[in-house]
Amino acid sequence: MSEDGQLRLLVRAIFPSSWRMALFRKRQLLAECRSEFKQRLSDLFPDRYIQASQFREKFGRDPNFETPATFNEKIHWLMLHYRIPEMTQLADKYGVRQHVAARVGEWPLNDLYGVWEDPDDVNFEELPDSFVLKVTSGSGQNILCKDKALLNIAEARSQLKKWMQENEYWIGREWAYKNIKPRVICEKFLTDDQGHIPSDYKLFCFKGEPRFVQVDTDRFTDHRRDLFDLEWKLLPFQYSYPTSAIQIAKPYHLETMVGLARALSEGFPFVRVDFYSMRERVVFGEMTWYPEGGMGLFNPEKYDLEIGKTLVLPRPVNASLASRIWSKWHGARKLLGSPRSS
DSSP: OOHHHHHHHHHHHHSOHHHHHHHHHHHHHHHHHHHHHHHHHHHTSOHHHHHHHHHHHHHSSOOOSSSOOSHHHHHHHHHHHBOOHHHHHHHSTTTHHHHHHHHHOSTTSOOEEEEESSGGGOOGGGSOSSEEEEETTSSSOEEEESOGGGOOHHHHHHHHHHHHTOOTHHHHOOGGGTTOOOOEEEEOOOOOTTSSOOOEEEEEEETTEEEEEEEEEOTTSSOEEEEEETTOOBOSOEESBOOOSSOOOOOTTHHHHHHHHHHHHTTOSEEEEEEEEOSSOEEEEEEESSGGGGOOOEESTHHHHHHHHHOOOOOOBSOOHHHHHHHHHHHHHHHTTOOOOO
């Protein structure tokens, strides 16, 4: 037996299990307090500082927020400089339904079983045997229930409450999430012809025009991602995940999804519009302003710049205070001929 194993046996022999458990809980609480303190400390810093720090850690270089060129840089510029109220509504998984209905009608919307401000108000007895619960203010905060009889309702409520206490904005300073009212919605559990969760198709739209489609497969096992143009030709680059080794068939309703995305994205410099395409219908998924939080890895890297050329930035709207101060300071230094500071 190793020395570590002997030491563990000695500790178990000397100290009772209740004492060891109490010590473990204290250590766990201390770790949680340290994590909370770091988060609170981080919250004090302006968006620009946090975004630049995270960008630097991800890419190993400083971002150019003054004259952004790459797709990722421009996504960060939009976080800082383009803040219109519609973005909050459309990032809200419940609020966006009104936008869809107003622009194209209600027919692409998934069936809605209910909306609640408190998870304790969800009446599971009234829900069908399968459904999906979503927190409207987050990303990926979903409970997929294939069989209600197997669902631990108490755990589901607890998880929903935990998610509702979080704010997606503070993670990467994605402004559109900051002021969303947290709620829970319940929608129909979608399946394809084989009874599987259908593929979702994410259309990248620039100034109201869809340009290419992202398809993710095996997201919970061996995540792969392929990108296609609107003629369904595979694009020659990777975006955060490796491409799949399988041939992905053109979806049944590609033209319909392109038309819907064009209508829903009109009037915005950039937004990604997601759909599910099944044999019998198209179902709207969500609208996303900041894919990968502006941290997507392109391979080859040159495509970060190539896609960035497609994103034409608008005039700033309601830019953050720190960004306005920085821009004026940077402009003054440039006017005076001082060396550029990133």
